[in-house]
Amino acid sequence: MIEIEHIWKRYGDNVILENISATVKEGEFITLVGASGCGKSTFLRMLLGTESPSQGEIKIDGKPIPDEPDAERGVVFQQYSVFPHLTVLENVAIARAFEKTRLGFLFGAAKKAARDEAAALLDIVGLSHMRDRYPDELSGGMRQRLAIAQALILKPRILLLDEPFGALDPGIRADMHDLVLDLWRKHKLTVFMVTHDLKEGFHLGTRLWVFDKLRVDPQSPNAYGAGITYDLPVGETGDELLKEIDESLSMTSTEELTHG
Numbered sequence: 001m002i003e004i005e006h007i008w009k010r011y012g013d014n015v016i017l018e019n020i021s022a023t024v025k026e027g028e029f030i031t032l033v034g035a036s037g038c039g040k041s042t043f044l045r046m047l048l049g050t051e052s053p054s055q056g057e058i059k060i061d062g063k064p065i066p067d068e069p070d071a072e073r074g075v076v077f078q079q080y081s082v083f084p085h086l087t088v089l090e091n092v093a094i095a096r097a098f099e100k101t102r103l104g105f106l107f108g109a110a111k112k113a114a115r116d117e118a119a120a121l122l123d124i125v126g127l128s129h130m131r132d133r134y135p136d137e138l139s140g141g142m143r144q145r146l147a148i149a150q151a152l153i154l155k156p157r158i159l160l161l162d163e164p165f166g167a168l169d170p171g172i173r174a175d176m177h178d179l180v181l182d183l184w185r186k187h188k189l190t191v192f193m194v195t196h197d198l199k200e201g202f203h204l205g206t207r208l209w210v211f212d213k214l215r216v217d218p219q220s221p222n223a224y225g226a227g228i229t230y231d232l233p234v235g236e237t238g239d240e241l242l243k244e245i246d247e248s249l250s251m252t253s254t255e256e257l258t259h260g
């Protein structure tokens with residue numbers, strides 16, 4: 001259970017998020033949509049622990065979230081880092097090595113176990129045939145599969161996905177949707193996924209959050225932050241409301257509010 005209690009995020013005078021509260025049960029699949037720059041990635045970084053709220057608190061199972069990432073929370077960004085001189089298999093296994101030693105070296109039985117685990121994960125994400133290749137030999141879809149395998153080797157309970165499929169072609173995206181849904185069900189993950197695509201949000205999530213500013217001061221565009229303006233159970237929301245949200249998302253870009 002994740003409890004988000006009145007969190008605010010400010011950078012200097014710039015209020016990014018204001019007074020967000022929500023409760024998320026284990027196994028929910030939350031998709032987050034909102035105008036560019038409204039703070040969705042910042043929100044994910046607070047769940048990951050690389051950023052802390054300016055005010056308020058996030059708790060997991062009643063305990064404050066640790067202020068650095070740990071194995072409980074895995075993350076997949078659209079842009080992510082790999083070691084170019086390591087093979088695909090080694091890039092997955094090394095995540096386990098970093099967890100164990102902080103230096104990234106494993107020896108003997110531990111090394112073999114990490115490689116076996118990595119191989120099994122590559123099989124699950126459909127990348128076995130590329131295990132001995134190098135990251136720059138992978139297509140965009142394959143890179144995202146690698147990123148997912150890297151996140152999963154630490155067996156996270158919570159998976160954070162920040163627009164992981166934004167750059168992929170529609171056919172490959174559909175394959176990735178199937179993969180993520182499959183992993184979510186099999187591993188009983190709690191997922192938070194940012195997307196620009198409302199349809200994708202509704203297809204994948206069990207619950208959709210729309211981030212937007214509740215109030216706007218044209219004289220002082222940074223004075224107010226975004227909140228969760230809609231919290232919708234998927235499957236129980238009519239097409240009319242979806243159309244309305246889609247229109248409001250394209251209209252209320254924070255860029256326009258700030259510069260327009």
Ligand SMILES: Nc1ncnc2c1ncn2[C@@H]1O[C@H](COP(=O)(O)OP(=O)(O)OP(=O)(O)O)[C@@H](O)[C@H]1O
Pocket residue numbers: 011016034035036037038039040041042043
């Ligand atoms: N470390 C930082 N210092 C100062 N401002 C920041 C920092 N990180 C993010 N911001 C600002 O916070 C705002 C929200 O950024 P964020 O990346 O969370 O938005 P987003 O909704 O994920 O956008 P997008 O959909 O374009 O990825 C932006 O105006 C950004 O410039």
